[in-house]
Amino acid sequence: MDYFFILQMLLLYLIPLYIANAFPVLIKKGKPIDFGKSYGGKRILGDGKTIQGVMAGVFAGAVSGLLICLIFSDLLIIQNYFFLAFLLSIGAMFGDCAESFFKRRIGIKRGGRWLFADQLDFVLGGLLFSLLFRIPEIELVVVLIILTLIFHTLTNNFAYKLKLKKVPW
Ligand code: CTP
Ligand code: MG
Numbered sequence: 001m002d003y004f005f006i007l008q009m010l011l012l013y014l015i016p017l018y019i020a021n022a023f024p025v026l027i028k029k030g031k032p033i034d035f036g037k038s039y040g041g042k043r044i045l046g047d048g049k050t051i052q053g054v055m056a057g058v059f060a061g062a063v064s065g066l067l068i069c070l071i072f073s074d075l076l077i078i079q080n081y082f083f084l085a086f087l088l089s090i091g092a093m094f095g096d097c098a099e100s101f102f103k104r105r106i107g108i109k110r111g112g113r114w115l116f117a118d119q120l121d122f123v124l125g126g127l128l129f130s131l132l133f134r135i136p137e138i139e140l141v142v143v144l145i146i147l148t149l150i151f152h153t154l155t156n157n158f159a160y161k162l163k164l165k166k167v168p169w
Contacts, residue, residue: 113167
């Protein structure tokens with residue numbers, strides 16, 4: 001296995017995913033995507049998923065991809081990398097919203113904890129959308145998931161201490 005290749009791939013996937021996932025938290029007041037509507041007596045997504053949040057995430061993730069393209073232009077190991085970064089960013093937002101949808105269905109309120117799903121939603125959503133562009137290496141997927149389970153817990157604790165997030169997960 002070419003470790004250097006996997007490491008480069010890891011960074012190219014990880015940067016847009018993590019940036020897209022981090023930016024919605026900065027939105028203090030946004031319009032809920034579900035417009036406050038319920039389904040079967042429970043909110044469709046809840047107040048934690050806003051239109052502004054999704055737009056901030058997609059925009060920030062895409063910009064990170066664009067910057068990587070500009071800075072590393074000729075060195076990049078993925079052609080047309082911007083499209084991948086864009087798909088990862090939209091997919092990350094989709095995964096996050098899909099997770100909230102399922103959380104509401106099983107009765108977990110906004111901000112409530114759902115182990116593993118809370119940590120991995122954006123990575124799995126991003127990977128799903130990225131399939132439109134290329135099939136990721138299995139090593140890449142495994143490392144991405146393990147790293148996220150470790151780091152997401154740490155960074156969420158950090159965001160909680162900075163009072164950016166209401167709960168430490
Ligand atoms: N956020 C947002 N729009 C999004 C995603 C997140 O505005 N599309 C903001 C919300 O203020 C949200 C915070 O970022 O409360 C943290 O995101 P997250 O942990 O995903 O939401 P939760 O509040 O935990 O809600 P849920 O239980 O639905 O995951
Ligand atoms: Mg959450």
